[in-house]
Amino acid sequence: MRKSYLLTPGPTPLPPQVCEALGRPIIHHRTPQFQAILKEANEGLRYVFQTKNDVFILASSGTGAMEAAVANLLSAGDTAITIQGGKFGERWTEICNSYGINTEIIEVQWGEAVEAREIEKRIKANPKIKAVFTTLCETSTGVVNDIEAVGKIVRNSQAVLVVDAISGLGAIDLQTDSWFCDVVVSGSQKGLMLPPGLGFISVSPKAWKLVQDSKCPKYYFDLKAAKKALDKTDTPFTPAITLIIALCESLKMLKEDGLENVFLRHKKMADATKAAMKAMGLELFAASAASDVVTAAKVPQGIDGEKMVKTMRDTYGVTIAGGQGEFKSRIFRIAHMGYIEKSDIIFCLACLEKVLSQMGYKINLGAGVKAAEEIFNSHT
Numbered sequence: 406m407r408k409s410y411l412l413t414p415g416p417t418p419l420p421p422q423v424c425e426a427l428g429r430p431i432i433h434h435r436t437p438q439f440q441a442i443l444k445e446a447n448e449g450l451r452y453v454f455q456t457k458n459d460v461f462i463l464a465s466s467g468t469g470a471m472e473a474a475v476a477n478l479l480s481a482g483d484t485a486i487t488i489q490g491g492k493f494g495e496r497w498t499e500i501c502n503s504y505g506i507n508t509e510i511i512e513v514q515w516g517e518a519v520e521a522r523e524i525e526k527r528i529k530a531n532p533k534i535k536a537v538f539t540t541l542c543e544t545s546t547g548v549v550n551d552i553e554a555v556g557k558i559v560r561n562s563q564a565v566l567v568v569d570a571i572s573g574l575g576a577i578d579l580q581t582d583s584w585f586c587d588v589v590v591s592g593s594q595k596g597l598m599l600p601p602g603l604g605f606i607s608v609s610p611k612a613w614k615l616v617q618d619s620k621c622p623k624y625y626f627d628l629k630a631a632k633k634a635l636d637k638t639d640t641p642f643t644p645a646i647t648l649i650i651a652l653c654e655s656l657k658m659l660k661e662d663g664l665e666n667v668f669l670r671h672k673k674m675a676d677a678t679k680a681a682m683k684a685m686g687l688e689l690f691a692a693s694a695a696s697d698v699v700t701a702a703k704v705p706q707g708i709d710g711e712k713m714v715k716t717m718r719d720t721y722g723v724t725i726a727g728g729q730g731e732f733k734s735r736i737f738r739i740a741h742m743g744y745i746e747k748s749d750i751i752f753c754l755a756c757l758e759k760v761l762s763q764m765g766y767k768i769n770l771g772a773g774v775k776a777a778e779e780i781f782n783s784h785t
């Protein structure tokens with residue numbers, strides 16, 4: 406018998422309340438019973454998104470919601486800004502290009518956040534820019550972008566601001582309305598503590614104007630059809646009934662804790678993980694803009710990063726993530742997102758120390774755990 410620990414940036418562990426909901430008998434979706442559930446889910450999503458806008462629930466992974474954003478806002482030949490500071494920023498460019506949208510790419514060094522001023526410069530230089538596609542937490546690097554600052558700039562322009570909050574929503578602050586985020590997309594398997602399979606997308610009145618004019622082809626992800634249904638507390642197609650029932654449970658948990666406390670819990674886990682990395686002599690990857698969602702650190706010289714991750718998983722049951730793209734074996738990532746708490750972090754750190762030590766890295770066993778404990782025990 407061996408317990409498993411999942412500390413990856415999606416999927417994240419499922420709380421027992423969610424597992425219980427997933428095991429309930431199926432109900433039919435065109436019933437008052439499901440309508441009440443859909444209503445509850447929509448209200449809960451508005452709370453977590455911090456918005457008065459409609460939030461649509463799609464049966465897809467997060468990328469489906471990203472694709473829905475592009476296909477519903479724009480038309481072939483339009484121009485949009487994308488920000489490439491990691492794998493998920495690149496995904497915006499790829500989706501735009503598949504729909505014939507021209508992209509003005511802002512290249513950001515992996516491990517750093519985008520400068521809001523750079524976006525301002527580009528928008529001013531090209532009045533044709535219709536949308537700015539950004540990422541709240543660039544999961545591939547662990548960086549959090551300053552969406553509030555970007556919102557202040559895009560707000561006063563012709564363009565709409567689209568935020569990929571797939572990792573981050575329900576873990577760190579994202580004030581959709583107060584920060585002027587026109588479209589926010591997310592997914593179920595990260596901060597929302599559900600299995601993969603749901604995509605979410607919120608749309609502001611400014612963005613709805615673009616939806617009306619958009620000529621990109623779409624059928625399943627047509628938000629006009631989704632809106633017509635939502636106004637009657639319905640969905641255009643068979644919804645992912647069971648996942649939406651489970652969503653109500655996770656939203657209830659977030660509401661009971663209160664978003665502010667949820668954010669504080671994530672910050673504490675991030676601070677503890679970062680302190681542990683330093684105490685272990687490891688260098689953080691995203692030093693200046695590290696998120697409270699996932700901590701990325703460099704694999705020390707002489708250590709095989711892929712083997713380290715594999716040993717932690719296969720020998721000790723602790724799953725963390727390696728790097729992506731060109732950083733595949735050069736960094737590793739520990740997620741502290743969703744249904745994760747202090748004891749998971751401590752166990753993960755102890756395992757990391759043990760495996761690094763076995764692989765020949767010089768370390769005082771317990772140094773990282775001690776540093777993390779000190780953060781967890783502090784009252785700030």
Ligand SMILES: *Cc1c(COP(=O)(O)O)cnc(C)c1O
Binds near residue numbers: 542601
């Ligand atoms: C996980 C993730 C995605 C991809 O979501 P899928 O659910 O795998 O489609 C996109 N963007 C970010 C920032 C992510 O963390």
